[in-house]
Amino acid sequence: MDSIQGDKLSIFVLGVGGGADHVYKGICSSSLLLLKNEQPFCLIDLGLGVVKALSHYGFALPPNVVITHNHTDHSGELPVVLRVEHARENRLRVIAQEEVSSRLQSHRMAEHAQVCNIQELAVWDTAKEGERLYLDKDYYLRFYRAKHSELCFGFVVYRQSAEEDGLPLFAYSADSGFDKSFYDDISVAPLLILDARENGNDWHAGFDEVSALIDSEVFIIGHGIEQEDISNAQTQLSLLKPGQVLELSL
Numbered sequence: 483m484d485s486i487q488g489d490k491l492s493i494f495v496l497g498v499g500g501g502a503d504h505v506y507k508g509i510c511s512s513s514l515l516l517l518k519n520e521q522p523f524c525l526i527d528l529g530l531g532v533v534k535a536l537s538h539y540g541f542a543l544p545p546n547v548v549i550t551h552n553h554t555d556h557s558g559e560l561p562v563v564l565r566v567e568h569a570r571e572n573r574l575r576v577i578a579q580e581e582v583s584s585r586l587q588s589h590r591m592a593e594h595a596q597v598c599n600i601q602e603l604a605v606w607d608t609a610k611e612g613e614r615l616y617l618d619k620d621y622y623l624r625f626y627r628a629k630h631s632e633l634c635f636g637f638v639v640y641r642q643s644a645e646e647d648g649l650p651l652f653a654y655s656a657d658s659g660f661d662k663s664f665y666d667d668i669s670v671a672p673l674l675i676l677d678a679r680e681n682g683n684d685w686h687a688g689f690d691e692v693s694a695l696i697d698s699e700v701f702i703i704g705h706g707i708e709q710e711d712i713s714n715a716q717t718q719l720s721l722l723k724p725g726q727v728l729e730l731s732l
């Protein structure tokens with residue numbers, strides 16, 4: 483336990499773009515890189531533009547890749563990356579809730595199905611909602627179902643501790659509309675990264691809805707909206723920018 487007390491964990495923001503942003507504007511999709519002791523440890527979503535953003539910031543692909551759902555801006559680069567890395571004898575570990583993983587393997591990866599065994603291209607690690615899934619021996623996550631147009635799970639990352647439930651470090655909502663019980667599940671973490679847009683809808687929360695939650699430290703993926711663009715009433719929201727680093731306190 484002593485060694486992990488000394489770990490330094492941080493989240494590097496690779497992109498904050500939404501569905502069409504990379505296709506039409508070349509902006510990196512929403513993606514986060516979890517760094518452990520300054521080294522890439524876990525990639526959170528692999529939508530369009532993410533590999534280029536990693537190399538732009540000087541990072542290698544980490545061994546763990548968490549995918550929240552099968553939308554192009556969250557998993558669009560998965561087929562090419564798994565195929566290329568497998569050819570380089572780098573079999574990535576793809577972590578997803580079990581039904582999301584099935585969708586990725588049968589739908590997202592379909593372009594390779596005639597020539598490859600999809601199972602062998604990656605290590606597909608899955609968990610049911612709320613179960614522990616270990617990133618390594620010291621850190622694990624639990625998925626919780628978000629409210630979205632495609633089956634989608636946000637999650638909480640924990641550090642193993644003497645207490646039964648571990649120490650929650652941060653949570654990511656992935657894409658989600660406002661859902662009280664989902665936010666209750668992920669609000670155990672002291673730092674929340676939430677999807678929100680200026681005008682919410684069924685599948686993406688609105689700034690006004692997430693403003694009400696500010697018990698934890700909250701950061702927003704605003705999908706193209708910048709801090710300068712938000713109204714005075716919303717200035718307590720912190721909108722993430724590409725290249726930003728959030729230090730996690732252990």
Ligand SMILES: [Zn+2]
Pocket residue numbers: 551553556630632657
């Ligand atoms: Zn989505």
